[in-house]
Amino acid sequence: MKPERLIVEISNECNFECQMCFLMQKNGSRQKSFMDLNEFLKMADLLPHLESLVFSGFGEPLLNPEIYEMVRFAKSRMQVNSNISIQTNGYLLTEEKAIALIESGLSNFCISVDRLAGGFQFHSLNNAEKSFQILSKLKEQFKNLTYGAEIVLTKDNLSELLEILQGLLSFKIDFLIISHLIPSSQSLVSKVAYDTNNDASVRIFEKWSKILYEKGYSFEDWLDVAKKKAAENVDYNLETHNLYKSMYEDAESIGLTLNLKKLMEMDNEFLNTVESLLYRVKEICSQNKIKFKIPAIHPRSNRKCEFIENNCMFVSVDGDVSPCFFLWHNFECFIGNLHKKVKKVSFGNINLEKPIDIYNGDPYKKFRETVTKYEYPYCYDCNFALCDLMELENFIYDCYSNEIPCGACLWCGDLFNCVI
Structure with a gap:
């Protein structure tokens, strides 16, 4: 090749x-x-x-x-x-x-x-x-x-x-x-003139936000659920919790995570x-x-x-x-x-x-093969971003055990362009 x-x-x-x-x-x-x-x-x-x-x-x-x-x-x-x-x-x-x-x-x-x-x-x-x-x-x-x-x-x-x-x-x-x-x-x-929440995450968030507001709730109710979940003190029968859970399950079904705080802070x-x-x-x-x-x-x-x-x-x-x-x-x-x-x-x-x-050396070939599988995380949608796996200069592997740092790259997300 x-x-x-x-x-x-x-x-x-x-x-x-x-x-x-x-x-x-x-x-x-x-x-x-x-x-x-x-x-x-x-x-x-x-x-x-x-x-x-x-x-x-x-x-x-x-x-x-x-x-x-x-x-x-x-x-x-x-x-x-x-x-x-x-x-x-x-x-x-x-x-x-x-x-x-x-x-x-x-x-x-x-x-x-x-x-x-x-x-x-x-x-x-x-x-x-x-x-x-x-x-x-x-x-x-x-x-x-x-x-x-x-x-x-x-x-x-x-x-x-x-x-x-x-x-x-x-x-x-x-x-x-x-x-x-x-x-x-x-x-x-x-x-910057862009937002780092990926397009599919935004669509899911907007879909469930609309349902949330139609039922008379607000983002504050979701934030309250998130805080109580973190403290393991949430009422799982609450309708707001069920909406929150459904939204995250919707994202997980297509391999996405949601950064709720960042999504709420978007300047639409x-x-x-x-x-x-x-x-x-x-x-x-x-x-x-x-x-x-x-x-x-x-x-x-x-x-x-x-x-x-x-x-x-x-x-x-x-x-x-x-x-x-x-x-x-x-x-x-x-x-x-x-x-x-x-x-x-x-x-x-x-x-x-x-x-x-x-x-054509093995390291370069392996890198190309791994990249084109697109099985690495969406780091900027993660609630732990950037974790110590991705933030540091001496990258070893990501949270999916990939040995390429592409989860923290947004060139492949169509934000950055250049002459090639």
Whole structure:
């Protein structure tokens, strides 16, 4: 078996200092600045089988002066209908650089745009405007050129989203990717525009909440039941207890748990506003024949890992091979206001082994097989979240005895998106 999509980090440096970027976490896990050409050449055996090669990662790829040689080498060995992309803030892109990249074989540019205007603390449309003007002009010369934008959605840019989109439309973009924010610090938790209760749990909660209120009760009655159950002092004949029990049994019948406190605290008015806004974005994209990837507002219970399902391989700047974006680096995050230390998963290093041997090695194969069974817990719906099994950096196994940390990942729940 061979990987079909390769995502390579060739730079660990950036010309921006975005406060929501994990590159700002100085945790000692990223000590090397650039991947050199000789290291990149070690992935030669992978290239003929690839559908897609993406230059991405925590750093800015355009800072690596050898990117042109890397693109040229890759294109000379990849299939005719394959695609080479770059994820960039676009600020360093000039017409000369763009032409050099395109003529070397790069065909797709994804430029980060998170606000209408601003300096180097976040990606803004005014910073990226020059890049889009260049690409729009070059599209007449290079017919296979495609380009678009990725937006990280937060409470800070919700009110600007449609105006940003209108600005992007003026540059005739081909695609739009929107992803939610993964808070890299406690201060960013309040900025998220999603809820971590999964969609099926929300539907069950709403169903039984309606029944509860129709019978003249309120959430306070359920909270009272929960407190008495914890103290083993509940009256099992109470109608409120029976409704509470039925709701939980409903969830358990499809393998779900419910975090009652979190479900009660949902800001439905805000979430409905976000959902309506994203629906409008989809309409505009469809009307303008723009491809789009738009996130949900709740994690989906029917999980799908696009990294594993699409046979992706991630290679970091130091040559380590990882299975997905979530486990590509060591970092800390605060999804759902819960502190999570993520330790990168590496199955080998391209400087020590052949990449194809790493991909087909038993540990990597076992990981892929376990992921696609989707038998791990929904950690953010658990009343004990995050437990010491999942919170700590040195993960061993989850509460289902799985040796993969995917229960605490919401990429497979359709909240986060990226170019692959």
